[in-house]
Amino acid sequence: xxxxxxxxxxxxxxxTKVALNLTKRQIICFSGAxxxxxxxxxxxxxxxxxxxxxxxxxxxxxxxxxxxxxxxxGFPAExxxxxxxxxxxxxxxxxxxxxxxxxxxxxxxxKIRKEVRYLExxxxxxx
Numbered sequence: 726x727x728x729x730x731x732x733x734x735x736x737x738x739x740x741t742k743v744a745l746n747l748t749k750r751q752i753i754c755f756s757g758a759x760x761x762x763x764x765x766x767x768x769x770x771x772x773x774x775x776x777x778x779x780x781x782x783x784x785x786x787x788x789x790x791x792x793x794x795x796x797x798x799g800f801p802a803e804x805x806x807x808x809x810x811x812x813x814x815x816x817x818x819x820x821x822x823x824x825x826x827x828x829x830x831x832x833x834x835x836k837i838r839k840e841v842r843y844l845e846x847x848x849x850x851x852x
Contacts, residue, residue, distance in 0.1 A: 754793030
């Protein structure tokens with residue numbers, strides 16, 4: 726009996742797993758979360774209790790988890806945050822669309838020609 730295994734046609738979405746079915750990026754981010762959160766828990770549990778220390782630890786670790794897990798359209802979270810910051814603060818605000826109205830330009834030229842003719846006729850009448 727033959728066993729068939731589906732193989733995806735687009736291999737760009739496949740990420741290499743390093744250990745525990747996690748990518749290298751996820752391992753680094755989870756390690757950063759542990760380095761930041763666990764010592765904070767042990768330092769604060771005597772002062773504010775275990776429940777408060779646990780909430781603070783979770784709050785400190787959440788950005789690391791977000792960076793490890795979130796991707797949109799193939800971009801990791803820090804790239805998306807960079808794009809958002811660049812769009813909001815580093816570029817111009819509103820860029821209105823400005824079109825050239827050729828009919829208005831022709832009307833203005835014709836108006837100027839009429840005014841010039843009127844002034845020329847007026848100057849001929851005086852002189």
